[in-house]
Amino acid sequence: MTRCSDRMTRRTFLARAAATSTVAASAASALPLASCAESPPPSPNRSRVVIIRHDALAADGQGPAPKRVRELLDEAARALAGDAKAADAWARWFKPEDRLAVKVNCLGLPTKPAVALGLAAAVGAIGLPPERVTLWDRTSRELRAAGYTLKGTGDGVRCFGTDALSSRPGGGYSADVYTSGATGSLISRIVLDECTALASAAILKDHNLAGITGVMKNFYGAIHNPNKYHDDGCDPFIADACAQKPIRDRLRLVLSDATRPQYHGGPAPRRQWQWPYGGLILSTDPVAADRVGCEILERKRAAVGMKPFEAEKRPARHIASGEARGLGTAKLERIEVVSIGRVWLDVG
Amino acid sequence: MNTEPSTTRREFLRAAGAGACALCAARVLAEDVAGSGVTDGAHPQAAVRDAMWFERLPDKAVRCTLCPRECVVAEVERGYCGVRENQGGDYKTLVYGNLCSINIDPIEKKPLYHYLPRTTALSVATAGCNMECKFCQNWRISQYRPEQVESLLIPPENLVRIARTRAAPTMAFTYSEPVVFYEYMHDAAAAGRARGVGSVMISNGYIREPALRQLCKHLTGVKVDLKAFTEKFYTQQCAAHLKPVLEALEVLTDIGIHTEVVVLLIPTLNDSPAETAQMAKWLVSHMGRDVPLHFSRFHPTYRVKNLPPTPIATLDRARKIAMDAGLRYVYVGNVAFHEGSNTYCPKCGKVVIKRVGYNTDASGLRDGGCASCGQKIPGVWTREQALAFKPKPAKGPKTSPAPADAASS
Numbered sequence: 001m002t003r004c005s006d007r008m009t010r011r012t013f014l015a016r017a018a019a020t021s022t023v024a025a026s027a028a029s030a031l032p033l034a035s036c037a038e039s040p041p042p043s044p045n046r047s048r049v050v051i052i053r054h055d056a057l058a059a060d061g062q063g064p065a066p067k068r069v070r071e072l073l074d075e076a077a078r079a080l081a082g083d084a085k086a087a088d089a090w091a092r093w094f095k096p097e098d099r100l101a102v103k104v105n106c107l108g109l110p111t112k113p114a115v116a117l118g119l120a121a122a123v124g125a126i127g128l129p130p131e132r133v134t135l136w137d138r139t140s141r142e143l144r145a146a147g148y149t150l151k152g153t154g155d156g157v158r159c160f161g162t163d164a165l166s167s168r169p170g171g172g173y174s175a176d177v178y179t180s181g182a183t184g185s186l187i188s189r190i191v192l193d194e195c196t197a198l199a200s201a202a203i204l205k206d207h208n209l210a211g212i213t214g215v216m217k218n219f220y221g222a223i224h225n226p227n228k229y230h231d232d233g234c235d236p237f238i239a240d241a242c243a244q245k246p247i248r249d250r251l252r253l254v255l256s257d258a259t260r261p262q263y264h265g266g267p268a269p270r271r272q273w274q275w276p277y278g279g280l281i282l283s284t285d286p287v288a289a290d291r292v293g294c295e296i297l298e299r300k301r302a303a304v305g306m307k308p309f310e311a312e313k314r315p316a317r318h319i320a321s322g323e324a325r326g327l328g329t330a331k332l333e334r335i336e337v338v339s340i341g342r343v344w345l346d347v348g
Numbered sequence: 349m350n351t352e353p354s355t356t357r358r359e360f361l362r363a364a365g366a367g368a369c370a371l372c373a374a375r376v377l378a379e380d381v382a383g384s385g386v387t388d389g390a391h392p393q394a395a396v397r398d399a400m401w402f403e404r405l406p407d408k409a410v411r412c413t414l415c416p417r418e419c420v421v422a423e424v425e426r427g428y429c430g431v432r433e434n435q436g437g438d439y440k441t442l443v444y445g446n447l448c449s450i451n452i453d454p455i456e457k458k459p460l461y462h463y464l465p466r467t468t469a470l471s472v473a474t475a476g477c478n479m480e481c482k483f484c485q486n487w488r489i490s491q492y493r494p495e496q497v498e499s500l501l502i503p504p505e506n507l508v509r510i511a512r513t514r515a516a517p518t519m520a521f522t523y524s525e526p527v528v529f530y531e532y533m534h535d536a537a538a539a540g541r542a543r544g545v546g547s548v549m550i551s552n553g554y555i556r557e558p559a560l561r562q563l564c565k566h567l568t569g570v571k572v573d574l575k576a577f578t579e580k581f582y583t584q585q586c587a588a589h590l591k592p593v594l595e596a597l598e599v600l601t602d603i604g605i606h607t608e609v610v611v612l613l614i615p616t617l618n619d620s621p622a623e624t625a626q627m628a629k630w631l632v633s634h635m636g637r638d639v640p641l642h643f644s645r646f647h648p649t650y651r652v653k654n655l656p657p658t659p660i661a662t663l664d665r666a667r668k669i670a671m672d673a674g675l676r677y678v679y680v681g682n683v684a685f686h687e688g689s690n691t692y693c694p695k696c697g698k699v700v701i702k703r704v705g706y707n708t709d710a711s712g713l714r715d716g717g718c719a720s721c722g723q724k725i726p727g728v729w730t731r732e733q734a735l736a737f738k739p740k741p742a743k744g745p746k747t748s749p750a751p752a753d754a755a756s757s
Binding site: 107108139163168169170173177179182183184207208209224225227228230231265266267268270 | 429482491496498499587650
């Protein structure tokens with residue numbers, strides 16, 4: 001396994017130095033990276049989360065250009081993998097022959113299309129053609145409403161909902177029930193039949209029951225019955241959804257769109273509680289990514305005088321449940337946060 | 349008691365013929381629906397109506413007050429049932445008339461054994477349920493969302509018209525969980541009453557008292573699935589709680605509507621003699637000795653495929669325990685040929701109603717009583733009796749006022 005100090009660029013070094021000042025991470029610790037060749041379990045020691053921030057990401061409206069997102073994601077990927085070249089970094093998680101399904105979140109405040117398209121472009125560096133990348137969510141209607149351009153065949157990145165896989169209502173899901181924890185679900189056939197690798201491209205936002213919506217809860221859109229997963233603050237159901245075997249086995253990378261996160265009033269969009277954080281959160285550890293995302297929202301809420309999620313009786317307990325299911329690392333002190341650009345905890 | 353099939357060859361052939369007729373009825377029904385101008389595959393948007401039971405909360409959230417779950421639902425989200433959605437701070441049902449199942453069934457199939465025997469019920473359902481029973485026989489609709497099932501849009505007045513055309517005296521809201529399509533059931537039942545068609549709800553009983561009392565102004569009968577008599581079973585097998593169901597049964601008794609109770613006995617999970625005895629004792633003390641109780645046979649399905657079908661001996665044992673506890677009308681269900689399917693006179697012991705499959709012989713019933721000795725048999729035996737039902741006024745402090753946002757459509 002590569003050590004981050006072996007291949008560090010000057011920029012990465014500086015970024016990491018900034019990060020260690022806030023979380024006291026050890027630069028010499030081993031990287032808990034999944035790879036396309038093998039998917040080892042999360043490290044018992046540390047998980048790495050990279051946050052890259054840039055003014056270009058904070059643009060309102062449609063957001064940044066996918067090309068700019070790609071450049072920034074390349075940088076984040078290098079920092080995450082500890083590689084000098086972006087292609088080397090992406091090759092740790094994906095192979096050219098993979099079929100990559102990027103799960104976006106279109107419910108309420110959506111993942112910006114530019115972010116998902118930027119990821120699709122970035123993985124092209126390893127020779128994974130855009131035709132082998134699918135952006136998807138539950139329904140094509142929701143994707144279209146969120147600003148995505150639907151595409152089933154031909155050149156370019158594909159984009160469609162689970163419902164597009166069958167002319168029969170409900171036909172886009174598995175025939176069999178998959179069980180994880182207490183609840184059983186049918187799984188999207190996009191996960192089962194249309195991909196060999198999975199990425200979660202979520203949106204960082206407040207959730208009225210679970211505290212936050214992040215990369216784990218994004219997989220509520222991969223099951224046919226997310227309504228059965230909202231009791232008890234969505235816990236442990238968010239972890240259960242992410243731990244569904246077909247999802248867990250294929251999940252290689254998580255990306256959280258923190259370009260303009262929402263710290264209150266979610267999951268529906270509320271412009272008054274969104275702010276230009278200008279960030280992208282990249283990790284191989286969905287639990288750590290959500291833990292870091294939650295910390296960003298908590299800090300922002302504190303900065304504007306709002307109560308923490310705990311005080312509002314909606315703590316993000318599912319993050320600890322994610323760790324309990326072996327999905328990743330929940331404790332912030334065991335997460336190595338690599339901050340590129342503005343320091344990640346500067347939420348002003 | 350002899351549990352061997354006692355059906356004659358003639359009876360068996362008659363029962364088989366009834367099944368064939370049911371298939372014919374299904375085909376004719378499709379023609380009815382097509383002829384009524386109903387659009388196949390109707391867009392769910394056409395079935396969106398204001399929900400009747402909810403409270404508004406800050407930040408455009410709502411609290412559903414229809415069932416005991418009382419889901420707090422943020423804008424763009426749905427309740428646990430999957431068929432109610434917060435749209436801009438307004439709570440909507442997505443399944444008003446959006447029917448995924450429509451059939452003409454014998455009323456005995458519900459099962460309702462003391463309600464208009466030998467008649468049929470126009471039986472309908474939408475997607476969705478407010479429980480998640482791991483042994484659900486109809487999970488392909490109850491555990492789906494409305495956009496995931498094929499549906500027909502049939503407004504209440506059309507449903508009544510179909511029932512009348514098919515000479516069905518009853519509409520049955522059944523198969524999935526009618527509580528979740530409350531608004532449609534409520535309006536269809538009201539429309540049916542006005543045109544001489546009764547309505548029965550085949551339910552898990554997971555509904556709050558105010559909504560139930562409002563609904564019973566229009567219903568003519570209810571069947572409740574009492575899944576078990578332990579909280580453990582309800583939480584682990586159904587993602588629900590026992591107490592609200594028992595409260596609903598008490599409310600139904602208070603209202604005075606004809607109610608029958610079904611218990612699906614699942615090996616090792618809810619079939620212990622002690623549990624059955626406790627349940628029977630509760631039913632006697634809270635609903636009376638005359639409430640019909642059905643012990644149904646489990647068959648492996650959905651997420652409980654590791655258990656065998658319920659042994660007939662277990663059903664017999666449960667029936668004996670319940671009768672020993674004082675219940676007078678206890679049945680065995682989901683078993684094709686069984687003496688426990690018959691209604692016996694509690695006074696003289698004669699067969700009042702004989703049932704073989706869905707073939708019913710009610711010649712032992714005369715004027716609502718035993719043809720042999722005249723003993724009155726509780727039930728709804730005539731259409732007039734069904735349509736004349738009026739709920740008793742609520743008594744005591746248990747009755748909650750209707751929520752501020754409740755409004756009849």
